[in-house]
Amino acid sequence: MTLVASYKPSRFTFRTRNSRNELVLYNSFTGAVGVVSKEDEGLVESALSSKVLQAPLAGTLQDLVEGGILVPSEVDEFEKAANFHNEVFQATDRLWLTIMPTEECNFRCVYCYEDFKVKEMPRAVLDGIKQLVAQRAPNLSVLSIAWFGGEPTEAPEVITELSEFFLQICEQYGIQYYAGMTTNGYNLTPEYVDHLVTACQVSHFNITLDGLEAEHDKRRILKHGGQTFERIMSNLKQMKASTHEFYCQLRTNFDQESVEEIPKLMDYIADTFEGDERFPVYYRNIGKWGGPNDDQLQVCDGSAGLRSMYALHKTAKEKGLPLATIEQNLGPSNSVCYAALPYSLVVGADGTIYKCTVALDKDYNKVGHIDADGHLQLHEERFQLWVGSNETIDSGCQKCFFRPSCQGAACPLERIESNVQPCPPSKTHLKHVLDVITT
Structure with missing residues (x-):
């Protein structure tokens, strides 16, 4: 019936x-x-x-x-959305840590905004991170670690020591463990990849290729000068030859000069990785992110840059390349910025606690410090600046059809700097996103 x-x-x-x-x-x-x-x-x-x-x-x-x-x-869909918001933002069983084991880097990319001041993580900071996780562990169901930098692989001992500790704690308390790494890929020898995937359980990598060799090597340069493309590709090819289970997003940052060359890189990736689903692609327009070369960058900004971004994704799909993040961003809460979540913290190599990995030089982003005993000395007013302004106080966001996805928290940094609640690109260019997904 x-x-x-x-x-x-x-x-x-x-x-x-x-x-x-x-x-x-x-x-x-x-x-x-x-x-x-x-x-x-x-x-x-x-x-x-x-x-x-x-x-x-x-x-x-x-x-x-x-x-x-x-x-x-x-x-009552308003009530349903409000309840979902509370589930996302008031969760006490999650801890997301973005850890910078060093702020030094072996590259000097032309669009980089970091200052590389802190070379090594002091023992007090390393111990403080351990204590923080140990203290939170009895109440956690999920521990998510993102290795960031600088270049995180320039401090392999820190990654290994902390990973071993995290895994021990997670086994002891039955906590789900996730670990990913944003890396330039230069140090990812087969031996080190094997160590990261097996011993450290890093399952996600984010590696940037900014074009074929000539274009890439103009933008992603060794610290003391020198090319990087050939070695990164050698490492990636050996990753492909491995049987490890991992997800390695191949990101390409493009500007006005390089955007027309990106389809050539797509063909190269298609030939090299042969549809291997472990290596999805992602394209992003370069911005003026606060680095010393901002005045010289030929950026594709604004709406035109986003249209180019989605057009590149569509071309990549037509060429048979697996896509990263595009469809995922449309899921419930998936357009929420990590910096807006109370349980997400960025730990600098010197123990400074940030909310955002972009505005590292801004005082309002320095929300506290971690002690050797794991205690977080937080600047509550600065902390609330990131986590306290979202759909709960924005009537426009509450009425928006995209509310469950971004929760009025797509980019706290943009809101802080402009005093305007921004919509995520996945909403403002939703027609383009859906066209990529469905054609």
């Missing part, structure tokens, strides 16, 4: 047409994305135009219910 119920279109549903003129539906509470068949378009359009829909739960309409496109009429 087919059940009959009363339904309404979800307020978190977005519909558009892709470049094939197909009807595309997306729901930000469930993350569901779907293409409607031509024969069902009339039925779906009618359902989405109805305030109340009495319908059998069968066929296409049942698919809409399962995807959250239609919801029961009695559901």
